[in-house]
Amino acid sequence: MPQMMPLSWMALFAVFSIALVTFAAMNFYSYVPKTPTTHQKISVKSVNWKW
Template sequence: MPQMSPLSWLILFIIFCLTFILFNVLNYYCFLYPVKTTSTKPKTQTISWKW
């Protein structure tokens, strides 16, 4: 559309950039890793002495 004024192109570019940045930020901060639950029981190891 060559008949558009340069200001409109600038506003369009800014809107696209802000949309892209917002999309990336939301994807980065909204992703939740699955919670890894591990039991914290201490391991007891029996030592068999062979005298």
């Protein structure tokens, strides 16, 4: 493998770092949580207290 000058290594590191940050941001912001569409009615028994 031929030797690369340090500037080339830094450019390669910068390109891969920018790609990593870009894909991580795309993955984070493309997530859409599912909202529950069915609303279940909670039945509450009301107790009439007769003293």
